[in-house]
Amino acid sequence: MGINPSAEPVTRPLSARSVVLSLLLGAHPPRLPVRELVRLVEPFGVGGSTLRAALSRMVAAGDLCRTDAVYGLSDRLLARQRRQDEAVAPRTRAWDGAWEMVVITATGRGPAERAELRARLTALRLAELREGVWLRPANLVRPLPGELAGVALTYTARPDEPAPHLVARLWPLDNWAAEARALLGRATAARHPADRLTAYAAVVRHLLTDPVLPAPLLPADWPGEALRTAYAGYQRELATS
Numbered sequence: 001m002g003i004n005p006s007a008e009p010v011t012r013p014l015s016a017r018s019v020v021l022s023l024l025l026g027a028h029p030p031r032l033p034v035r036e037l038v039r040l041v042e043p044f045g046v047g048g049s050t051l052r053a054a055l056s057r058m059v060a061a062g063d064l065c066r067t068d069a070v071y072g073l074s075d076r077l078l079a080r081q082r083r084q085d086e087a088v089a090p091r092t093r094a095w096d097g098a099w100e101m102v103v104i105t106a107t108g109r110g111p112a113e114r115a116e117l118r119a120r121l122t123a124l125r126l127a128e129l130r131e132g133v134w135l136r137p138a139n140l141v142r143p144l145p146g147e148l149a150g151v152a153l154t155y156t157a158r159p160d161e162p163a164p165h166l167v168a169r170l171w172p173l174d175n176w177a178a179e180a181r182a183l184l185g186r187a188t189a190a191r192h193p194a195d196r197l198t199a200y201a202a203v204v205r206h207l208l209t210d211p212v213l214p215a216p217l218l219p220a221d222w223p224g225e226a227l228r229t230a231y232a233g234y235q236r237e238l239a240t241s
Contacts, residue, residue, distance in 0.1 A: 016046045016054035021063070022197055023072050025081050026235045031072035040241065043193040083123065087207040088228050088235070091141035095214035099157045102144070104132040106151035107241035117151060125211050135170075137163070139214045167217045180206060180223040184230055200234045203227060 013082065019041050023026060024030045032040070038048050052195070055071055058064040064071045071079060102199075109117070118128075124144065126134040144154055159166055167173070184204055187199035210224050218224075 016041065016050050017058060017063075018201070019044045019046055019197065020051070020054060020058065021077070022201055023238060024064075024071070025077070025084055026238050028080065028239075029072070030081055031070050034069045034071065037071065040238075044197060045194055067139050076178075083208065084204055086142075087204060088232055089211070090210075090212045092139050092212065092214075093141050093228070095137055095139040097158060097163070098138040099135050099159060100126065100138045100140075100144070101155040102126060102134040102148065102155040103153045103155070104134075104151060105153055109151075120145070123208075127211065129166075129170065133160075136211065137167075137214050139215065140212060152233075163217055169211060171211050171213075173211075173219055173222075176209065176211075177219065177221075177223055180210075184223060184227055187230060187234070196234070200231055203231050203234075207231065 013024075020037065022034060023037070023040055034052070037055070038051060041051050055064065057067075059066050059071075062074050063077060065074055066072075104117070121134050124142075125140065126136050128134050138156060148154065183203050184200070187196065187203055190199045192197040207224075207227060210227075212224070
């Protein structure tokens with residue numbers, strides 16, 4: 001489904017679980033004692049009893065680990081924190097015109113397996129040119145996961161098609177930029193702590209979908225860096241609150 005750039009972005013109210021996860025995902029190291037969590041969640045309208053009930057459910061669900069009275073992210077959510085950190089500060093290198101290409105070779109996979117693979121490739125900021133062929137400019141400093149070897153072949157390519165034309169086919173950059181500007185405006189205008197947390201949760205979700213293209217392939221006034229700077233500032237604000 002495409003993004004309607006003229007529509008106001010929808011930010012969702014955050015539950016006690018979402019408040020706790022937002023705080024821990026932004027904390028380094030991602031562990032906080034319960035007394036600190038009680039203090040931090042109060043401005044978001046989460047009371048102590050509600051918090052403790054949410055913490056118990058999150059430990060039971062495998063979201064959190066508890067050591068004495070200190071709660072930290074589980075291994076699964078530590079991986080999510082790494083993805084979030086990468087979204088805020090992706091590692092890039094100078095682009096020499098080369099592209100990463102992944103060609104899916106495995107057959108006989110069920111719908112769930114295909115959907116999981118598509119999600120993994122999208123998270124790597126690859127885009128699908130046609131069924132089974134994924135690519136992006138080779139400007140990211142990150143290896144492709146070794147487990148792809150069992151289902152795909154990977155290449156370094158230099159397509160004949162001009163890079164700007166190829167980018168236009170792969171990513172709806174105007175739509176992404178329009179929503180980024182709208183989210184930035186909403187986050188900047190938010191005043192209540194709960195509204196700010198909700199707005200910046202939407203910001204980081206959007207950053208996870210930024211293709212992080214080389215500067216020569218981006219439209220003028222691309223808002224990606226402004227969105228990252230705003231979110232990084234909010235993270236520092238939470239860390240020092």
